[in-house]
Amino acid sequence: MDYNNYFDLNLEQAKQYTVAHTDFFGDEQANKLNVKEVSDGNINHVYKIDDGRKSLILKQTGKTIRTSGNPLDQHRGHIEDKCLEIQRKLSGGQVPKVYDYNETMHVILMEDVSEFKNLRYELKKEHIFPKFADQISSFMVNVLLPTTDLVLDRKKKKALVKDFINPGPCDITENLVLTEPYYDYRGRNVFDKSLLPFVKQNLYDNDILKANVAELRNNFMNNAQSLLHGDLHSGSIFINDSDIRVFDSEFSFYGPMGYDIGNVIGNLVFPYIVQKAYLKKDKKGNEQFIKWLGTTIQVIFDQTFAKMAGKYDQIVKFSFYRERHFKNQYLRSIKNDTLGYAGTEIIRRTVGDSKVIEITDIKDQKLQNLVMQILVKIGIKLILNRKVYNNGSEIVTDIDSIFNEMTK
Amino acid sequence: MDYNNYFDLNLEQAKQYTVAHTDFFGDEQANKLNVKEVSDGNINHVYKIDDGRKSLILKQTGKTIRTSGNPLDQHRGHIEDKCLEIQRKLSGGQVPKVYDYNETMHVILMEDVSEFKNLRYELKKEHIFPKFADQISSFMVNVLLPTTDLVLDRKKKKALVKDFINPGPCDITENLVLTEPYYDYRGRNVFDKSLLPFVKQNLYDNDILKANVAELRNNFMNNAQSLLHGDLHSGSIFINDSDIRVFDSEFSFYGPMGYDIGNVIGNLVFPYIVQKAYLKKDKKGNEQFIKWLGTTIQVIFDQTFAKMAGKYDQIVKFSFYRERHFKNQYLRSIKNDTLGYAGTEIIRRTVGDSKVIEITDIKDQKLQNLVMQILVKIGIKLILNRKVYNNGSEIVTDIDSIFNEMTK
Incomplete structure (x- = not known):
């Protein structure tokens, strides 16, 4: 042939x-x-x-x-x-x-890694993976920090930036994730029509939110920080009791590493909120699973940045970058990005056209609408307060507060 | 052939x-x-x-x-x-x-644009160009803002970023401008040996300064904001009474636009301080020329950002980027970069191996040393306070204060 x-x-x-x-x-x-x-x-x-x-x-x-x-x-x-x-x-x-x-x-x-199963479907089945937070936080730190030019030879890094310029996939993210949920200029958003006033008030007409999303979008398009997976949602992660496998990296490019970390965290909020909603409604939520998910969200955030701080000291050799003042503001900016992109991921998977099964599988329309409103509120909170959160516990506390407030 | x-x-x-x-x-x-x-x-x-x-x-x-x-x-x-x-x-x-x-x-x-003369040599001859601030500020706004992806089609911009990856020249800047003046690891800095204690205290051992330079270096290497000239010092600008011509753009790449603006401003500080020093020493400085230079530094800063704000409203069409909150923080970050890179340019041309004639032509070693110390102090001030200055008047006031303090 x-x-x-x-x-x-x-x-x-x-x-x-x-x-x-x-x-x-x-x-x-x-x-x-x-x-x-x-x-x-x-x-x-x-x-x-x-x-x-x-x-x-x-x-x-x-x-x-x-x-x-x-x-x-x-x-x-x-x-x-x-x-x-x-x-x-x-x-x-x-x-x-x-x-x-x-x-x-x-x-x-x-x-062929078919001894591992798609994490999104495993979460749908309420399977618990006690080692996941440890595994995914190690994975992210190990692949993200070493591809920055804090570590990599500067010319090699520039050659990688060039090779990984990826206009098609980036264009999809820039539109679907970082524009359309807030500005439905192609009419592709999907939600029950009774939610329109809520979406208008909270997203389409929310100028301060749009200015913040603009910052995240500009950062996504201009900050060639690290080699990203670029689409690190629960469907790109495969898992079993012993380890994880990550693939489907055709969206890979040089961008802000908070985009990958935020995607992982954001995608865990869907099963967390959906299960909590089922539990609240008719006691059918899985309490043990909910507890594990809340802890996992918290621990992924904390462990990722604890491990990154440690690895930073090991592999960043250039003296200026080892100054504590620089290191701490660098890690802080990644935390900010992480929370911002967790927020944009939650919102786009809720009102955008690329939904997650956690939401679409809720058959009770009223419950689905409520869950969607809770998720939008959580996304907004994370985006607007991204520079404030210090640890995972504060994040989960705020997620829980919004849930309690909107379901009381 | x-x-x-x-x-x-x-x-x-x-x-x-x-x-x-x-x-x-x-x-x-x-x-x-x-x-x-x-x-x-x-x-x-x-x-x-x-x-x-x-x-x-x-x-x-x-x-x-x-x-x-x-x-x-x-x-x-x-x-x-x-x-x-x-x-x-x-x-x-x-x-x-x-x-x-x-x-x-x-x-x-x-x-062939030989009806225009090299600005650095014209300034050496104390020639005054009343229209220069207006011309160079227009030039910078006109070439910098339209090449960002706030304006340019996103795929076209990514193709330009790729084409303009420029490892050799960027490597020179990353070393010569953004590393070695603070960390002389190749022993290439050049200054009178009596200045070593001053340089050690103010540059080599100044941890907070190095952390700030690290931020500027990281930003230079990662922020693919705009198509820069990349080496926009007074020797790349040619001038006569009617207009300017800009060339020698082999350092061009996609980077933070404050790098170009800061280079223009930083390079005007050399003749300004040198003339002031001559005037102070034996009344041989050209007062009219000094006055014009001080005003020009101030007006370039003010006019560049006033024109950029105006042009922004004309050519940035994407609604999120037109939100005032976004626009103002975007322009603020360019101001910060401008002042930071003005500072690094002043310092590298003073202690680094690529000197300017304004300094090397001072035959009186004691006076040259004093001028170099003043310039280093000005550079540090601009870097550390880059997020504070609101207008050109504040900048020139601080430059004058440092000069007065160190020559009293």
Whole structure:
């Protein structure tokens, strides 16, 4: 087969491509392999290929959104490959191994990590992972701080910034996360129409909030601080009782590290609030799960910054950056960003068009509306007070206060 | 001649290259043209070529520093060409016109603007330019604000950021301007040895200052705000009674616009302080010139930000960015950067190895030492108080106070 010109791989071609590009299956013939598609195939094709004993994942970065025919920049495949490679090395293996990447076919052949499960669905099932806060905080500190130019050779870092310029995916975030929830200029927000007065008052007409979101948006677009995952929500994290795996990094770019940390924290607020709402309504919430989630939100914030402060002292060598005055304002600015982007993530997943199952699965419309209002209020609180919070306990206290206030 | 492989053009080859790449001289033969080198040829060759009636400039970006043999990235030639083109358009002609750029030979053929004179030498001669503050403030506002993503299409801006990644020149600034004056790790600082205790106390051992310089350095390296000239000192600005021309933009990159504005302001402090010192010592300073310089420093600061606020309202269309709260903090942060980088420019030109003639031409060693101490104190004041100053008058008042305090 001719792989010198891009084409979409179908199931059969995926098997042939695999044996042509890796010796993962030894001398196995393509026709002895099994293949199934494990994504919806709308943007990328993701195939699982196995020989009955072992398996790998083939991910082909698509040229268009298949349902709409709109073009998408395939450079994001290159970016995903490079990000996987860098983050795997820095995290000590919490990212799947890449066996092969082909720049023409935009195909990544990578480790199958199906012994790990999608965190969002695990949380939906109210599964508790006692080690998660420790694992994800270590992951973030280990991949984020070392890619800054506080640590990395300055020329190497500039070359990475250049390679990771990622206009398509960033454009999506700049619109969907950092504009439209507050300014619905394309009419894509989705919520029950009875919520419109609430959304107007709290988001569309909230000038001081919009000015704060403008600061976060400007920072997202201009602050080339660290190599981000760029889309680190609960659906990009896979988990089991022993560890986590992080992937789907096609939104990766050089940006403010608080964006990744804020995404992780923000996405835990959905199951936390939804479960609390069920508990309040008819005692059907899972109290143990709620308690674990509250603690996890708190501990992720505290542990991430405690570990970052420690790692900073270990790996930042340049003397000016070791001055306490600089170090503390640097970490403070990351805390501010974290809370701001946790807020924008909560709001965009609530009123924006890219919802989370935690919300969409609430069948009782009245309860769903209440939960959405609580979430919007929490998001606003985090954004406007992002420079104030010192620790995770203060954050969870405020989340609880808003919940109690709005459900009394 | 074969221009498909790079080689250094000598005087004769420069003429042949010119007729082969532009019809500027019509049907003129190369051997009818005159040529002379107008640079020292150490890093770049700059030739002036004329036919007795009209002339142009040929600038070839060199492959090495000829005196040391150290390699230099020739991509800066591409960057200079692109910056000239963009800034010429935005400034309405305050930048020389480029007739041709060749990516292989790294040669720019451009307008000869020799009816304008080097501002640094004009200031050395105590020439007064009443329109300069108005001209340079307009220039900066016109070229800086429109290249931000507050104005420019976001994808276009990201493509420009990528094209203008400029590791070599930025590395020089990061070392020479933003590190070594405070931390002489390569032993390149230059000052009379009697000043060492002063330099140690005020710079090398000044932890709070170093932490502040660290913030400015981090901002320089990470804040891809606007397309900068990158080296906008008085030697990059040419002037006559009617207008200015700005060129030599091979340090251009996407960075914080306060770096350019601060360079302009900082470089005016040298002749201001030196003339004041001569006046104080033996009444030989030029009072009228001093008065004009003080006013010019003040007016450049005030006019730049007044014009920027006005232009902002005209060209920033995105509603969030038009919120007063955002706009004012955005302009405030540029003011802070401006004063910080004015301070680092003053200090690096004083104790660093890249001196200005205003200082080196002071023959009286004692007076030179005093001037250098005053300048260091002014630089420190501007850096540490950068978030405090509201207008140009406050800045000049503090400069005068330091001068008076240290010469009484």
